[in-house]
Amino acid sequence: MENEKIKMTERKSWFPGHMKKAGFLIKENLKNVDLVYELIDSRAPVATRNSSILRILKNKLRLVVLGKKDLADDFITKSWVKKIKAEEKIFAVAVNCKEFKQTKEIIKISKQIIKEHQEKIGKKNIIKNKFRAMVVGVPNVGKSTLINSLARKKKAKTGNFPGVTLKEQWVLIGENISLLDMPGKLNFENVEENEFFLELIGAIKNGEFDEEEVACFLLDFLKENKKEVLKKIFNCNINIPSHFLLEEYAKKKFMFLKNAEVDIKRASEFLIKEFREAKIGKISLQKP
Numbered sequence: 001m002e003n004e005k006i007k008m009t010e011r012k013s014w015f016p017g018h019m020k021k022a023g024f025l026i027k028e029n030l031k032n033v034d035l036v037y038e039l040i041d042s043r044a045p046v047a048t049r050n051s052s053i054l055r056i057l058k059n060k061l062r063l064v065v066l067g068k069k070d071l072a073d074d075f076i077t078k079s080w081v082k083k084i085k086a087e088e089k090i091f092a093v094a095v096n097c098k099e100f101k102q103t104k105e106i107i108k109i110s111k112q113i114i115k116e117h118q119e120k121i122g123k124k125n126i127i128k129n130k131f132r133a134m135v136v137g138v139p140n141v142g143k144s145t146l147i148n149s150l151a152r153k154k155k156a157k158t159g160n161f162p163g164v165t166l167k168e169q170w171v172l173i174g175e176n177i178s179l180l181d182m183p184g185k186l187n188f189e190n191v192e193e194n195e196f197f198l199e200l201i202g203a204i205k206n207g208e209f210d211e212e213e214v215a216c217f218l219l220d221f222l223k224e225n226k227k228e229v230l231k232k233i234f235n236c237n238i239n240i241p242s243h244f245l246l247e248e249y250a251k252k253k254f255m256f257l258k259n260a261e262v263d264i265k266r267a268s269e270f271l272i273k274e275f276r277e278a279k280i281g282k283i284s285l286q287k288p
């Protein structure tokens with residue numbers, strides 16, 4: 001199993017060109033925007049935060065957007081928003097990126113951030129309410145979806161796998177607002193410690209990680225933190241090693257190979273999919 005797994009450190013050297021280019025593009029375009037939306041995943045805000053991007057952004061005006069709110073535990077997401085606001089003294093908001101009713105709040109907050117900044121530096125708002133923002137975040141976090149929701153049109157390509165946006169793209173939101181969609185960028189500095197989280201939420205391409213290992217990680221996590229979810233899935237003793245639980249899961253889903261053995265790979269993929277779609281519940285993987 002170990003041999004088949006492509007370790008993050010190895011990935012780092014061969015990851016698609018767009019991933020390497022993303023950091024350069026962010027740096028290049030920083031001067032063209034008034035503020036940056038740092039989009040992170042509500043289910044794993046630490047794993048999806050990118051310290052290398054943050055270093056590039058330096059003191060640029062920034063709004064932290066916790067996306068995929070609809071898939072995460074509401075109470076934990078609220079605590080994250082509070083913590084980020086209090087500790088970093090910046091604006092933060094949690095949204096379902098697909099819902100304009102929620103994302104429109106981002107526009108309101110952006111105007112407030114820019115206004116407050118201009119007042120602070122004693123500059124008059126020359127063209128009121130006009131601004132440009134760049135959306136950054138790890139692959140598949142929902143950057144293009146957020147932009148489409150604000151544009152109320154499908155202007156940027158989206159897809160439920162990482163690496164959909166390969167090139168930066170400006171999208172106009174009405175007459176006054178321009179948003180820059182960017183390719184996703186993983187943080188290779190802390191990627192190893194967050195590897196399972198990133199694989200679970202879909203920031204790493206399927207096929208580039210060991211599904212069984214990730215499914216067992218999820219089952220271990222649920223055993224520690226969400227026993228009630230496991231009890232709902234299994235009507236057997238859940239206090240057994242996770243690879244045995246996975247076998248039970250495969251049987252329950254009638255997933256067998258031709259030789260009548262349980263199909264662990266298919267069961268793992270299915271369990272990960274059920275988690276990603278919140279079919280087993282709104283589960284946050286990281287707590288403040």
Ligand SMILES: Nc1nc2c(ncn2[C@@H]2O[C@H](COP(=O)(O)OP(=O)(O)OP(=O)(O)O)[C@@H](O)[C@H]2O)c(=O)[nH]1
Nearest residue numbers: 068097140141142143144145159160163164165184
């Ligand atoms: N449920 C839910 N799904 C979302 C949300 N935001 C994005 N998605 C889904 O997540 C997937 C990825 O969305 P994209 O907008 O393509 O992500 P991206 O960050 O642009 O990805 P890359 O271009 O690959 O870096 C799509 O299937 C979206 O429908 C959200 O807030 N809630």
Ligand SMILES: [Mg+2]
Nearest residue numbers: 143144164165
């Ligand atoms: Mg995209």
